[in-house]
Amino acid sequence: MRTILITGPGGSGRTTVAAATAQRAAAEGSRTLLLSADRADTPGAALGTGTGPAPTEAAPGLTAWRPDAADRFRQDLTAFQTRAASVLDLLGAARLDTEEVTPLPGAGELSLLRALRDAALSERYDLLVVDLPPLPDALALLALPEELRRYLRRLLPAERQAARALRPVLGRLAGVPMPADWLYDTAARWDLELAAVQSVLTDRGTTVRLVAEPGPAGAEAVRTAVLGLALRGLGTDGLIANRVLPDAPADAWLAGLAAQQAKALDAWQQQPYPVHPVRHLGRDPHGPDDLAALAVPPVNPAPAPVEWPVTDRIAEDGVLVWHIPLPGALRDELDLVRRGDELLVTTGPHRRIVPLPSALRRCTVAGAALRDGELRIRFAPDPGLWPGAGR
Numbered sequence: 001m002r003t004i005l006i007t008g009p010g011g012s013g014r015t016t017v018a019a020a021t022a023q024r025a026a027a028e029g030s031r032t033l034l035l036s037a038d039r040a041d042t043p044g045a046a047l048g049t050g051t052g053p054a055p056t057e058a059a060p061g062l063t064a065w066r067p068d069a070a071d072r073f074r075q076d077l078t079a080f081q082t083r084a085a086s087v088l089d090l091l092g093a094a095r096l097d098t099e100e101v102t103p104l105p106g107a108g109e110l111s112l113l114r115a116l117r118d119a120a121l122s123e124r125y126d127l128l129v130v131d132l133p134p135l136p137d138a139l140a141l142l143a144l145p146e147e148l149r150r151y152l153r154r155l156l157p158a159e160r161q162a163a164r165a166l167r168p169v170l171g172r173l174a175g176v177p178m179p180a181d182w183l184y185d186t187a188a189r190w191d192l193e194l195a196a197v198q199s200v201l202t203d204r205g206t207t208v209r210l211v212a213e214p215g216p217a218g219a220e221a222v223r224t225a226v227l228g229l230a231l232r233g234l235g236t237d238g239l240i241a242n243r244v245l246p247d248a249p250a251d252a253w254l255a256g257l258a259a260q261q262a263k264a265l266d267a268w269q270q271q272p273y274p275v276h277p278v279r280h281l282g283r284d285p286h287g288p289d290d291l292a293a294l295a296v297p298p299v300n301p302a303p304a305p306v307e308w309p310v311t312d313r314i315a316e317d318g319v320l321v322w323h324i325p326l327p328g329a330l331r332d333e334l335d336l337v338r339r340g341d342e343l344l345v346t347t348g349p350h351r352r353i354v355p356l357p358s359a360l361r362r363c364t365v366a367g368a369a370l371r372d373g374e375l376r377i378r379f380a381p382d383p384g385l386w387p388g389a390g391r
Contacts, residue, residue, distance in 0.1 A: 001120060001125065001126065001127070001128065001203075001205055002030075002126065002127045002128070002205045002206075002299060002301075002302060003116075003120065003127075003128040003130065003200065003203065003205055003206040003207075004021065004127070004128070004129050004130065004206075004207060004208075004209050004237070004299060005130045005132050005138075005142070005201075005206065005207070005208045005209070005234075006018040006021065006129065006130065006131055006132060006208075006209045006210075006211060007132035007133070007134065007135055007138035007208065007210065007211070007225070008134065008135060008210050008211035008212045008221070008225075008240075008242075009134060009135055009212055009213075009217070009218065009221040010134035010135075011134075012134075012211050012212050012213055012218070012242055013211060013213075013242045013243060014131065014132075014134070014211040015036065015038055015042040015043055015046065015131050016042070016046045016284075016285050016291070016294075017209075017211045017240050017242060017278070017294070017296055018034060018036065018043065018129050018130070018131040019034060019043045019046040019047050019131075019291055020046070020285070020291040020292075020294045020296045021129050021209070021296050021299065022034035022062055022064075022127075022129040023047065023059060023062060023288060023291050023292070024291075024292070024296060024298060024299075025127050025129065025298070025299045026059055026060065026061035026062035027059075027061070027292075028298065028299075029061070030061065030126040030127045030299065031061055031124060031125045031126045031127070032061060032062050032063070032125060032126065032127045032128075032129060033055070033063045033064075033065060033119050033124075033125045033127070033128050033129070034047075034051075034058070034062065034063070034064045034065070034129050034131070035065050035066075035067075035112070035115055035116060035119060035128060035129070035130045035131065036051065036064075036065075036066050036112075036130075036131035037066065037067065037108045037109065037111065037112040037131070037133065038066065038131060039108070041066060043064060043066070043131060044058075044064065044066070045286060046285055046286065046287075046290075046291060047059070047062075047064060047287070047288070047291070048286060048287035048288060049064070051064040051065065051066040052066060053066060053067060053068035053071065059288065063124075063125070065115065065119075067111045067112060067114075067115040068111070109133065109137070109141045109144070110144075112130075112132075112141070113141070113144065113145065113197045114193070114197070116128070116130060116197065116200055117193070117196045117197045117200055120200040120203075121196070127299060135221055135224070135225050136224070136225075136228070136349065139225065139228040139229070139232075139350070142201060142229075142232055142234065143232060143352070145194045145195075145197045145198040145201065146198055146232075148190070148194050149191055149194045149195065149198065150353065152187050152190060152191050152194075153191075155187075156184060156187045201234070202233065202234075204302060204305050205302045206234075206302070207234070207235050207236070207237035207302050207303065208229055208234050208235065208236050208237065209236070209237055209238050209239075209240065210222055210225055210226070210236060210238070210239045210240065211239075211240040211242050212239065212240070212241065212242065213241070213242055213243050213261075214241045214244065214260075214261040214262075214264035214265050214268065214277075215260055215261060215264050216260075216264070218264065219264050219267065219268070222239060222268070223328040224328070224348060224349065224350075226271075226273075226327055226328055227326060227327060227328040227329055227347060227348060227350060228348075228349075228350040230306055230325050230326055230327055231326065231345060231347060231350050231352050232352065233305070233306050233308065234306065235302075235303055235304070235305055235306045236273045237273065237274075237300070237302065237303055238273055238274045238275070238276055238297060239268060239271070239273060239274070239275045239276070240276050240278055240296065240297075241261075241264075241265055241268065241275055241276065241277045241278065242278050243278070243279075243280040244261055244265070244277045244278060244279050244280060245257060245258040245261060245279075245280055246258070246279075246280075265277060271327075272327070273303075274297070276296070276297040278294050278295065278296060279294070279295075281293060281294070306325055307325075308322065308323065308324050308325070309322075309323050310322050310323070310357055310359060310360065311323060318380060318381065319366055319378045319379060319380050319381075320359060320360060320363060320378070320379045320381070321376050321377065321378055321379070322357070322360060322376070322377045322379065323374055323375075323376055324345070324374065324375040324376075324377070325373065325374050325375075326347055326370070326373060326374065326375050327373040328373065329347045329348070329370060329373065329375065330347075330348065331370050333346075333347055333348045334346070334347050334370060334375070335347075336365075336368055336377070338356075338365055339353075341355060341356050341361045342354065342355055342356065343355075343356055343377075345375075360379045362381060362382055363379035363380055363381050363382055364379065364380050364382055365377065365378070365379060365380075366378040366379060366380040
């Protein structure tokens, strides 16, 4: 299945572009789902049909869905209270009624991720077009499954679950209560759900399409976004330069703005991903005709995924080199810290903790360099862990 995640700076028109992309794909014969967490129903306004908490047919071959985050949050809280009933009763806690529950910040994003997982598992669609929140919220959302899974593994390591049968004995020996079965079961269920979402995000058919208005602010937002996506191993399959003005506007003020846009477009054309200008309609797009007039690019096969290869150079100078693509990274904003079998990479506002490939876990860091948008980390085999390395 092909999945296109669409995001961009706030106010850049990303939701409208997502609707236009989904409409074009459906018109070309793909069974398409447009998924959005936009609370104001901007996708419905653009399509001219409206969207709701249940998947709704917006056009032949096109389904639109805006999951109800509040309802899903209430369901999850009710289920949690049921599973933790004995603990809550022991503490004398008062149960929350469904009617008094208000979704917490982040509930909408989690609901969107779950809907993405459910849609990807369905066989009803050929294409998913996902209207993500604005940058940088979208980058934080894409990082959420991996980060939460890491937290779960640290708090409840899988190897400790092997001792569940010995919990009563261990509790008496330690003199403290041991975690209950429901806690391990809950953690395991969360891990499975997060793994399913993560598999969709890291699938070879999943890419990110950026939307931005050409100009200084848009250029910086795009640079930061591409860098953050690369750090997460996500590829950028294109950039929509939205609301491009005509070449020769009569108004002098518009002429200056058009010249600024042209300069930004020239710079963007040097990037390794395709850039698609979308003209300004002179109004907010509304309805199928306006979306078709935007002439957004078609949905092409997914480009090659972002790879982090390890190059074997032992025959040359006794080192292994880990190549990490970081387009747009600045040397002064780059920081690396190794912690056991993990590497903490910080570049600009982005941060990721990644496990080392198995071959590099038996090595020590021998240096790093940033060249041509690629971070190259040199590892020297540890003679105590790598047979023959010191010979």
